[in-house]
Amino acid sequence: MLIKKAKSYGFCFGVKRAVEIAENSKNAVTLGPLIHNPLEIERLAKNYNVKYINSIDEIDDNIKRVIVRTHGIPKDKLEKLKQKNVEVIDATCPFVKKPQEIVEEMSKEGYDVVIYGDKSHPEIQGVMSYSVHDRVFVVLSVEELKNIKLKDKIITIAQTTRKIQDYLNIVNFLIKNYKEVRVFNTICNATFENQDAVKELSMEVDIMIIIGGKNSSNTKQLYNIAKEYAESYLIENENEIDPKWFINKKTCGVSAGASTPEWLVEKIISKIKDVT
Numbered sequence: 001m002l003i004k005k006a007k008s009y010g011f012c013f014g015v016k017r018a019v020e021i022a023e024n025s026k027n028a029v030t031l032g033p034l035i036h037n038p039l040e041i042e043r044l045a046k047n048y049n050v051k052y053i054n055s056i057d058e059i060d061d062n063i064k065r066v067i068v069r070t071h072g073i074p075k076d077k078l079e080k081l082k083q084k085n086v087e088v089i090d091a092t093c094p095f096v097k098k099p100q101e102i103v104e105e106m107s108k109e110g111y112d113v114v115i116y117g118d119k120s121h122p123e124i125q126g127v128m129s130y131s132v133h134d135r136v137f138v139v140l141s142v143e144e145l146k147n148i149k150l151k152d153k154i155i156t157i158a159q160t161t162r163k164i165q166d167y168l169n170i171v172n173f174l175i176k177n178y179k180e181v182r183v184f185n186t187i188c189n190a191t192f193e194n195q196d197a198v199k200e201l202s203m204e205v206d207i208m209i210i211i212g213g214k215n216s217s218n219t220k221q222l223y224n225i226a227k228e229y230a231e232s233y234l235i236e237n238e239n240e241i242d243p244k245w246f247i248n249k250k251t252c253g254v255s256a257g258a259s260t261p262e263w264l265v266e267k268i269i270s271k272i273k274d275v276t
């Protein structure tokens, strides 16, 4: 079996950074699981004693350090955390910090804020909270925007994981309908590099193995792209591999979601080699 890895896969810059922060902050807790990968969470807990809590109210006297996750938290929660008797270690990805800063600064200057993204996503809830006024509108389509009466002074930003083509529709609508629109490109390319690479690889192999947490949306996206071009399987660990998948196959492509550590990718590749 010829096994090929995608040109780009696995941890993005922000996740790599957060994991390194966690490894260097032994005995800390993270507010919510650090990343969407149960095995990596388990490894951090076992090797570095970094566990997670779900709410600030769970902080007791035994907790000395708290790590904030890559997609950040709302400003008031961060303030509340800082008032606790703990060291706050902020692992918010710099690409998420940027839109927080833009919203804070531009809302102070009186701009209406239009965010292209998902209101229920923690990243967006964090970013929204940085506005000093409540004229913040989170939309997922031009249709939604049509129902909102904005002032003639607008800034717009996008959730880091959105597609630029879709964001451009929002931008187009705004500049056609309003006098002053300041556009900030806050989209992070990391997700798309993995998606482009999975597409390219799936087109040339017989079978694709996508590795990642079953609750990770970017992993599921990779799997959906892969299965358009090749027989594909989404797995979390090596025990899920079924040798039957590889019968009559010559080439196998491997990719992994943004929360999948390299050690897990290597473990799965060696299992594929063992069973083929």
Ligand code: F3S
Pocket: 012, 013, 014, 015, 070, 093, 094, 095, 096, 160, 188, 189, 190, 191, 258
């Ligand atoms: Fe940051 Fe982009 Fe990853 S925003 S957490 S580097 S997907």
